[in-house]
Amino acid sequence: MIHKHSGVPAVRAMIGTGVAVAVRTPLGLRPPQLWSGLRFGGAAAAAVAAGVAAAAVVPQVRAAMHDRELPVGALRWLALDIPLGTVWTEETIFRGLLQTLAARAIGPTGGRLLQAVAFGLWHIPDARKTGEPIVGTVVVTAAAGWVFGWLAERSGSVLAPALAHLAINEVGAVAALVAQR
Template structure:
């Protein structure tokens, strides 16, 4: 029986690797802006993710370096399921406690059952999770690993993940009455506070997601946590809206 040789990374000049990393960052910034400008761009995430993956493979990154090797899928699934279960428990407590319940009352997701299910299982996975995980914990991670230690890759990718959420957080104080009340309204100062808090919070989330990816060797682990954080927020928000109706 012939055993297939392991996939070996292709070495490229340092300057070419740096240019490839810059190209990925520019592409990610363009996608972020496009998603902010276009009201319905769910299709953009999967398409852009495929383009980034094709570019990463062309530039010499292996599936293992991208966190997508089939040998690590089982490990990624275990870590991802565990992280999702933990998020579910935290959200359950948040909805049940009157003090934290208003945080789930986001007007953007004041939906019926069918709308909430569609958002949680189609729109968010395709429009958000797929691209952001491929971009930050797969392609960018692999690119940065050519220049830096794992710890620096974790910190840099997480900081950029936090900054990525500046545009999506511009109107949260208005959409979420609980957050608006917490920061004292929807004025400019309140907006700055909310944006800064979300950048810090999502950067912290990026560290957790990156650590899941590092420990499991698979993007599937961080994707599980990412999906749970976003999609379960919508589903538990559905419950919260029913509780205050």
């Protein structure tokens, strides 16, 4: 599997999409799944954005955002790295590919659980790099993966979890940038 910090964001996104297409994973990017993905994803993204924005004003959270090392090139980070290199790549791999294939083999709940655990473990290198607690990172990202998986199942589209995932990462990134001004 490709790691999110290797290579160019567009290349990572193409690899994730290419693998999903090669194994004929339904991504739900045509109507009516597309519209369902927009509805569920939009609602989830709004809730997530509000939650992250509210958390960003908590002094301890704001201090952690202020102290966090951010990548060089905020525009590239916000416009390419997060949406293509992270969100789209992870959603096609974890919800589009892994969850779909696992659900075929072990059922929907097992498929969602497997991709959620894999998604949590995928974030260990990030936790090590940033000095965040590894167990906490795995638990939180696995829980997010479970919710993202539910959004994909419920809507029939990877767009729903992608919008929620994008909201978490983008609003968090903007909040960290603002905290460091």
